[in-house]
Amino acid sequence: MADEKENIGEKKYKYSIIIPTYNERLNIAIIVYLIFNHLRDVDFEIIVVDDGSPDGTQDIVKQLQQLYGEDRILLRARAKKLGLGTAYIHGLKYATGDFVVIMDADLSHHPKYLPSFIKKQLETDASIVTGTRYVKDGGVHGWNLMRKLTSRGANVLAQTLLWPGVSDLTGSFRLYKKLVLEDVISSCVSKGYVFQMEMIVRASRKGYQIEEVPITFVDRVFGTSKLGGSEIVEYLKGLVYLLLTT
Amino acid sequence: MKHVVKILSLLVAVSAFWIALLQAAIIPRSHTWLLPIYFVVSLGCYGLLMVGIGLMQFPTCPREAVLLQHDITEAKDFLSANGVDVRSD
Numbered sequence: 001m002a003d004e005k006e007n008i009g010e011k012k013y014k015y016s017i018i019i020p021t022y023n024e025r026l027n028i029a030i031i032v033y034l035i036f037n038h039l040r041d042v043d044f045e046i047i048v049v050d051d052g053s054p055d056g057t058q059d060i061v062k063q064l065q066q067l068y069g070e071d072r073i074l075l076r077a078r079a080k081k082l083g084l085g086t087a088y089i090h091g092l093k094y095a096t097g098d099f100v101v102i103m104d105a106d107l108s109h110h111p112k113y114l115p116s117f118i119k120k121q122l123e124t125d126a127s128i129v130t131g132t133r134y135v136k137d138g139g140v141h142g143w144n145l146m147r148k149l150t151s152r153g154a155n156v157l158a159q160t161l162l163w164p165g166v167s168d169l170t171g172s173f174r175l176y177k178k179l180v181l182e183d184v185i186s187s188c189v190s191k192g193y194v195f196q197m198e199m200i201v202r203a204s205r206k207g208y209q210i211e212e213v214p215i216t217f218v219d220r221v222f223g224t225s226k227l228g229g230s231e232i233v234e235y236l237k238g239l240v241y242l243l244l245t246t
Numbered sequence: 247m248k249h250v251v252k253i254l255s256l257l258v259a260v261s262a263f264w265i266a267l268l269q270a271a272i273i274p275r276s277h278t279w280l281l282p283i284y285f286v287v288s289l290g291c292y293g294l295l296m297v298g299i300g301l302m303q304f305p306t307c308p309r310e311a312v313l314l315q316h317d318i319t320e321a322k323d324f325l326s327a328n329g330v331d332v333r334s335d
Contacts, residue, residue, distance in 0.1 A: 025331075033321040135305065140304070141310055
């Protein structure tokens with residue numbers, strides 16, 4: 001807990017946390033609560049980019065704004081589901097922080113790691129701090145053997161082909177210097193998790209300093225198969241694309 | 247320099263070395279011809295080994311799921327007491 005207070009130092013930085021949402025009416029409330037719990041001495045804003053969720057996510061965000069303040073929670077919605085990359089770009093337009101954090105809304109990314117991202121960045125002056133699930137203090141819960149196998153196989157293949165310099169390529173829990181995010185995102189064209197890979201590989205190629213912090217990832221949509229044959233083909237195509245164009 | 251150019255340069259350098267070995271005949275030619283196959287097979291075995299080791303050492307965190315449940319309960323209690331609707335649908 002002392003860490004969370006000592007990280008401010010001489011200059012006080014502001015952090016913009018962009019959370020794309022689609023049908024996350026309960027999770028977004030919990031995530032906002034947890035963020036406020038774990039970033040007590042930090043100047044931050046949360047930017048919720050909701051893609052027209054039919055379950056009323058935006059109504060919940062408005063209630064949260066009443067509770068926490070409209071200056072702390074920004075609702076910047078879009079009319080329909082338009083994809084992750086454009087959601088970040090959209091959220092970036094309204095971000096007033098020095099740093100931007102991107103994270104998922106489904107509670108697989110726990111806000112309790114936010115202080116460690118911030119601390120790592122302040123210690124190393126890194127341009128990007130990325131969360132990694134695959135190191136000793138990190139981990140995943142909710143994956144069966146098959147899922148772990150494909151994850152590991154995909155990772156080894158990507159490491160061999162791309163030499164990316166990070167251990168977790170498809171992770172999407174990251175802190176960026178705002179200018180770095182703007183620079184990298186403008187050159188990325190992929191979709192889905194290949195987009196996350198493209199971001200980190202392009203950043204690495206551009207010479208930005210990237211540091212990692214361990215995170216734990218609790219997959220609560222376990223059972224919903226996110227890895228069919230078409231996913232694997234898409235992944236391989238993404239790898240070849242990154243191999244040839246970065 | 248693009249990454250793929252780096253890899254191709256590496257392959258060209260290794261191929262040049264292999265051709266030089268063939269011509270110099272320091273190692274018997276019959277062995278030299280097979281070197282690329284040895285190399286590819288070794289690479290494949292190394293890859294499988296890394297996958298296997300990674301799988302065995304795959305970090306898991308069952309405790310985190312429990313902690314998350316506590317956090318969710320705590321959050322729901324606080325939020326519903328402060329005017330935020332916490333129903334799932």
